[in-house]
Amino acid sequence: MKAFTNNIFISLLLYYASLEVFATTEPCALRTTKYGSVCVCNVTYCDYLEENDILPIESDDFAIVSSSKAGLRFSYLKGNFHQESIVVEDAPKHIELEDSSKILKQQNSDAFIFDDAVIKINRNVSYQKIVGFGGSFTGAVSHNLDQLPEEIQNHVFRSYYSKNSGISYNMMRMPIGGCDFDLKPWAYNENPVNDVNLTSFSQLDERDLYRLSQIQKLKEISNNYDIKHMSSAWSPPPWMKSNNDWTGFSSLKKEFYQTWADYHLRYLELMEANNVKVWAITTGNEPLNGVIGWMFVHFMSLGWTPKNQAIWVGENLGPTLKNSKFKDVKIFGNDDQRYTFPTWFKLMERTHENSTSYLDGLAVHWYWDMFFPPNLIAKTHELYKDKIIINTESSVGDKPLETHGPELGSWDRGEKYANYYMEDLQNWVNGWIDWNLILNDHGGPNYVNNFVDSAVIYNNDNTEIYKQPIFYAIGHYSKFLPEGSIRIESSGNSRNIKNVAFLRPDGNIAVIILNKKNKLVKLKIVDELRGNIMISIPPRSVHTLIFK
């Protein structure tokens, strides 16, 4: 036991029955950093939690996987419904902390107890189905991986995409051409200009060919060939645009509406010729950046109003794709912030009756979610019940008062992710694709210095990668909610102890629990079919509870 002196805590420990505590197969090599702690991987070591350490689960048993501000990272323990109570002990013994005294002190002052939290699971009421989770393979990611020894690249691939030992990503977003996270702006067929037949777009750019070879490696190393690829264009070549530039106030020139649709079709053909089946495209990244955002956003964009986009989708992109051999490639609309939901689609529909019917899905970004409530998504779902909703971009560090780049070890940032994934999942979102898979220690490269944080960061001398709290926050969802998991009703009675529950395809229930309180929380989980679980979870922590 840790040196807790708090009386209440000790008395709580007294009545915890026999329980098995396990270290993860390859536990996190935790290092204390300026903002908290990270898990360090190098050429010879990286932490992995094997799925078969957790599953299968017998009918009276449960497993709980935990991460916390103090330093738990996918630690797990198993118990059963007959036990009186279980305690998730914070900051496990097997971890050597560089500055453990500081962490323990902090725990002591925080370790008073909040003890009337209840979560009720109701299997009778169900909601949306999970499509998946993923990250983005930008030009910056391609460049970053290239700096690292092969063994470390492999740790990145396996950590994210392995179904058994990683966090089981099954989706990947990729720019068509460049984006801000690249060494410079680029697009296909920049020359010749005004070329409606896209004569120079006859093969993939060498940057894409290189990226696809890396993605092939990723699939082999993670043994995951079942990845849903989503592609989005940030900007066409400047000659198609009203301002003949990469960024700024712009629109697509009317005479190139069909050319821009053909451009997408050509991309799909060339991707297929290079053995990548694209699952979906979006109608373009953040259309409002070229309409109202251009004063703040200085990277590649194409401005669209809902009206113009309705015409392009209804007359050009929709018919072009749906009448081609790529008719099964899904089209996702909007690909912009939550505040445009659902107005954007209503305005599209008002302009062109068939525009939204070409959309298989709706893509939303998370950047201003603190100001716009999640029920905007729920309202959109009410209007478009048959459409998949995916959050297609998230990162922290873009706001004026934030650190523009990584905060190594920041639990606050991890908790932000845990919180917003939960909020979206509670409001009909079917999946989430995070932004860059790996960034350097400045949060780049980015050709306009728009540096942000990422779930995985690598160091300046290319010898280590750091799995941030963000990585585990996402993993508490992605690793345990395979495609086809169905959200079921769950309710809680405390604002800072949030939860969301799913019925997995294997019949297990997975409940993600977020404790935002600076307190040890004694929690009762009630499942009508199985009984009650009494469990104490540490301050500032996130958990996935699994039972039959």
Ligand SMILES: *[C@@H]1O[C@H](CO)[C@@H](O)[C@H](O)[C@H]1NC(C)=O
């Ligand atoms: C790699 O990490 C492991 C585990 O933390 C450590 O024992 C080993 O010394 C590290 N290797 C190098 C070269 O730093």
Ligand SMILES: *[C@@H]1O[C@H](CO)[C@@H](O)[C@H](O)[C@H]1NC(C)=O
């Ligand atoms: C769920 O459905 C079963 C069978 O119809 C019923 O017995 C039970 O009371 C329901 N539970 C809840 C919480 O509504």
Ligand SMILES: *[C@@H]1O[C@H](CO)[C@@H](O)[C@H](O)[C@H]1NC(C)=O
């Ligand atoms: C584009 O191709 C079509 C058919 O091959 C041809 O008739 C047309 O002249 C070409 N347009 C230009 C501008 O090259």
Ligand SMILES: *[C@@H]1O[C@H](CO)[C@@H](O)[C@H](O)[C@H]1NC(C)=O
């Ligand atoms: C919408 O689709 C229907 C059925 O395909 C078609 O008859 C109609 O003309 C289309 N409307 C427009 C504005 O293109």
